[in-house]
Amino acid sequence: MLVSAIAQGLLWAVLGIGIFTTYRILKFPDLTAEGSFPLGSAVAVTAIVNGLHPLLAMLLAFAAGMGAGLVTGLLYTKGKVPVILSGILVMTGSHSVMLFVMQRSNLSLLNFPRVYDVFSFLPNYFDVVVVGLIILVGVISLLLFFFYTSLGQAYIATGDNENMARSFGIQTDRMKIIGLVFSNGIIALGGALIAQNIGYADVNGGTGVIVIGLASLIIGEVLFKEVTLGERLISIVIGSIFYQLLLLGVIRLGFDTTYIRIYSASILAVCLMVPQLRTRLNLGTLMGRED
Amino acid sequence: METLLELKQATKTIQNDSDSDNTILDHVDLTIDKGDFVTVLGGNGAGKSTLFNSITGSSFLTSGEIKLSGKTVTSMQEEKRARYIARVFQDPKMGTAPRMTVAENLLLALKRGKKRQVLPRKLKEQREFFKQLCASIGNGLEKHLDTPTGHLSGGQRQSLSLLMATVTQPDLLLLDEHTAALDPKTSKKLMALTNRIIHENDLTCLMITHRMEDALAYGNRLIVLENGKIKLDLNKEKKAKLTLEDLFVLFEEEKVEPAV
Numbered sequence: 001m002l003v004s005a006i007a008q009g010l011l012w013a014v015l016g017i018g019i020f021t022t023y024r025i026l027k028f029p030d031l032t033a034e035g036s037f038p039l040g041s042a043v044a045v046t047a048i049v050n051g052l053h054p055l056l057a058m059l060l061a062f063a064a065g066m067g068a069g070l071v072t073g074l075l076y077t078k079g080k081v082p083v084i085l086s087g088i089l090v091m092t093g094s095h096s097v098m099l100f101v102m103q104r105s106n107l108s109l110l111n112f113p114r115v116y117d118v119f120s121f122l123p124n125y126f127d128v129v130v131v132g133l134i135i136l137v138g139v140i141s142l143l144l145f146f147f148y149t150s151l152g153q154a155y156i157a158t159g160d161n162e163n164m165a166r167s168f169g170i171q172t173d174r175m176k177i178i179g180l181v182f183s184n185g186i187i188a189l190g191g192a193l194i195a196q197n198i199g200y201a202d203v204n205g206g207t208g209v210i211v212i213g214l215a216s217l218i219i220g221e222v223l224f225k226e227v228t229l230g231e232r233l234i235s236i237v238i239g240s241i242f243y244q245l246l247l248l249g250v251i252r253l254g255f256d257t258t259y260i261r262i263y264s265a266s267i268l269a270v271c272l273m274v275p276q277l278r279t280r281l282n283l284g285t286l287m288g289r290e291d
Numbered sequence: 292m293e294t295l296l297e298l299k300q301a302t303k304t305i306q307n308d309s310d311s312d313n314t315i316l317d318h319v320d321l322t323i324d325k326g327d328f329v330t331v332l333g334g335n336g337a338g339k340s341t342l343f344n345s346i347t348g349s350s351f352l353t354s355g356e357i358k359l360s361g362k363t364v365t366s367m368q369e370e371k372r373a374r375y376i377a378r379v380f381q382d383p384k385m386g387t388a389p390r391m392t393v394a395e396n397l398l399l400a401l402k403r404g405k406k407r408q409v410l411p412r413k414l415k416e417q418r419e420f421f422k423q424l425c426a427s428i429g430n431g432l433e434k435h436l437d438t439p440t441g442h443l444s445g446g447q448r449q450s451l452s453l454l455m456a457t458v459t460q461p462d463l464l465l466l467d468e469h470t471a472a473l474d475p476k477t478s479k480k481l482m483a484l485t486n487r488i489i490h491e492n493d494l495t496c497l498m499i500t501h502r503m504e505d506a507l508a509y510g511n512r513l514i515v516l517e518n519g520k521i522k523l524d525l526n527k528e529k530k531a532k533l534t535l536e537d538l539f540v541l542f543e544e545e546k547v548e549p550a551v
Contacts, residue, residue: 146409148411148412149408149409149410149411149412150402150407150408150409150410150411150412151407151408151409152409152412153391153395153398153399153407153412154399154402154407156388156390156391157388157391157399160388160389160390160391161384161385161387161388161389163349163380163385164385164386164387164388165388165399166349166369166370166373167347167349167369167373167377167378168373168399168400168402168403168404168455169370169371169373169374169402169403169404169405170370170399170407171370172370
C-alpha cells in the first residue's frame with residue numbers, strides 16, 4: 001500500500017509541476033488543466049489501443065496538451081478573454097475533443113501494452129515508481145534548463161513584474177503563450193501516465209485534478225519555504241507523495257471512499273490555511289522556525 | 292542640433308460614458324534634441340504621465356504623431372520601442388522583478404531590445420561587470436548581487452532601476468518622479484547619481500518631478516504642463532534666470548482655478 005501511494009504520488013507530481021509553471025511563475029490560475037489532463041489520457045489510450053508504442057502515445061498526449069494550452073493562450077493574449085474564462089472555455093471544449101478522439105466516453109487499456117511494462121520484472125508498483133522517477137527527472141531537468149536560459153529568465157520576469165518586463169522589450173504575450181503551452185503539455189503527459197496506471201481513459205477524468213495538483217504544490221511549499229527553483233520543483237514531488245499518503249491515511253481511518261473528493265478538497269483547504277495558522281500559532285516548519 | 296524626439300499635435304482623449312470626453316493631452320507639439328535633459332513640471336492631471344505613456348507606447352495617442360530619430364513610432368508596440376526608450380517609475384516596486392536577484396535583473400536589462408534565446412543565460416560572465424557597476428553608485432548594492440530585489444530598500448531598488456534603465460545607454464531616458472517615494476536624504480543622493488549617469492553617458496532625458504528645486508537645479512530645459520498643454524517651455528538661458536519664487540507664483544495661479 002505504501003509503495004502504491006508513493007508511486008501514485010510520483011505520477012501525480014507531473015501534474016503538480018505543470019500547474020506550477022503557470023500558477024506560481026506566471027501567477028495564472030489556469031483551469032485548462034481540467035481539460036488538458038483527461039485529454040492527455042484520452043489521446044494516449046486511443047493511440048495505444050490503435051497499436052502505437054506507449055512512448056509515442058505519450059508524446060502525442062504531450063502535443064495534444066500543448067494544443068489545448070495554445071488555444072487558451074491565444075484566447076487570453078489575442079482575444080483578451082480573461083485567463084480563467086479562457087481556461088474554462090478550453091476545458092469545456094476539450095470534452096468534445098476527447099469524445100471525438102476516443103469515439104466513446106470511456107476506453108480501456110485492458111490487454112494492451114503500457115509504458116510500465118518495460119520494468120515488469122520489478123515487484124508490483126515498483127515499475128510505476130521507476131517510470132515516474134525517470135519522467136520526473138526528465139521534466140524537471142528540462143524545465144530547470146529552460147528557466148536559466150535567456151528566454152526562461154524573460155519568462156520568469158513576465159510573471160514577476162509584467163510592466164517592467166515589457167519596458168525592457170520582453171514580449172510578455174509570447175511568454176504567456178509559451179507558459180500555457182508547455183504547462184498544459186506537461187499536464188497532459190501526467191494524464192497519459194495516470195491513464196496507463198489505472199488502465200483506462202474517461203472524458204470526465206479531469207474533474208478535480210486542479211485540486212490534486214495544487215495540493216502537491218501547496219504541501220511542498222508548506223513543508224519547505226525559501227528554496228531555490230530546483231528545490232521547489234522537487235518539493236512539489238515530495239508534496240505530491242505526502243498528499244497521497246494523507247489520502248491513504250484518511251481511507252485507512254475507515255472513511256467511505258465514495259466521498260473521496262471532499263477529503264481531497266478538505267486536505268487542500270487545510271494546507272492553504274497553514275500559512276495563516278502558522279503566523280497565528282507561531283509554529284515552525286520542517287526547515288526551521290521563522291522569526 | 293540633432294532632433295531625437297518629435298511630438299506633433301499629440302492628443303489623448305479618454306471616452307467617458309457619463310461625462311463629456313476628457314482630453315488629457317491637447318495637441319501637444321514638442322521637439323527634444325539629442326543630449327537634452329528636460330525637466331517636466333505640472334500639477335495633478337496636467338498630463339505628465341500620459342505624455343510619458345504615449346512616448347513609451349504603454350498607451351497610444353488618440354491623434355497626432357510621435358517620431359523617434361526621424362522614424363514614426365506612433366503605433367509601434369511598447370516592447371519594440373523599449374529598444375530605444377528606457378523608463379524609471381515612481382514606485383520602487385515597479386522597476387524590478389522582486390523574486391529575481393539583483394544580478395538577474397541586471398542581466399534582463401542588459402538584453403534590452405535583443406532577442407532572448409533558449410541558450411544559457413551566462414550570468415557568471417557578467418558578474419564582475421555587475422559588481423563594478425553596482426559599486427560605482429556607492430550604496431552597497433554590490434554586496435547584494437544575489438539578493439532578490441524584493442528584499443532591498445526602496446532607495447536601493449530605485450538606484451538599481453536607474454542602473455538597469457541606463458546600462459545599455461538608451462536613446463531616450465524617461466524618469467517619472469523616480470525620487471518621489473524616497474526619504475529626502477536618499478532622494479537627494481539618487482538625484483545626484485542620476486545627474487552623473489546622464490552626463491557621463493550623454494543621455495537624452497525627460498524627467499518628471501514635483502520638486503521644484505530639482506527642476507531648477509538639473510537639466511538644460513524646463514517644461515511646465517497644464518491641462519494637457521505645454522504652458523511654459525524654457526531653454527537653458529531662460530531656465531537659468533528662473534527662480535523658485537517664479538515657479539511658486541506659477542503654481543499658485545494654477546491652484547486658484549476651480550477644480551473640475
